[in-house]
Amino acid sequence: GAGVSQTPSNKVTEKGKYVELRCDPISGHTALYWYRQSLGQGPEFLIYFQGTGAADDSGLPNDRFFAVRPEGSVSTLKIQRTERGDSAMYLCASSGRGDTQYFGPGTRLTVL
């Protein structure tokens, strides 16, 4: 079946602009995760949804970052007033009844 998909695959924006990154999880997966990965580092946790609600948003770096999952499937990560330090690969993952997290291909964000 279809895996996790993320759009866009690449996003280039200017400092100060607003961006939205989208994640489509595997159908039926109730848990959805967002991670951020800088070059040469492992992914770092941002936020975890169980259904429609954020079960853990302790990884969001500041209030410029926000994520929603209004119907319990697709999620959008929103970044306001982007800064150059926000440039990274943003990864989404989902999991079902088991513990394995399945990752999407990522969105490469570049803030100029």
Next chain:
Amino acid sequence: KQEVTQIPAALSVPEGENLVLNCSFTDSAIYNLQWFRQDPGKGLTSLLLIQSSQREQTSGRLNASLDKSSGRSTLYIAASQPGDSATYLCAVPGYGGSQGNLIFGKGTKLSVKP
């Protein structure tokens, strides 16, 4: 606070060699440990998940072992091939639960030379 370390950071081997990648974690109270593969500029592919009650898991040429008490896991790759070249990451749940955030190591970048 859980920390995950992977050694070595990079490894280059000739094709056909058997190799071992290492992962260590500071808090042994984990529910599971997961190994991933990441190709350059791509997302992560899950390779193996070992539950805390298991000592090893096998998939094809890959074998992962887990020693919770010593805070270590190893990923053994048999008869390496150029297509195995990638970064290998290990991860454990962040606060001891079976779901929720994963804490990752920085990865081992593997290069298999033909």
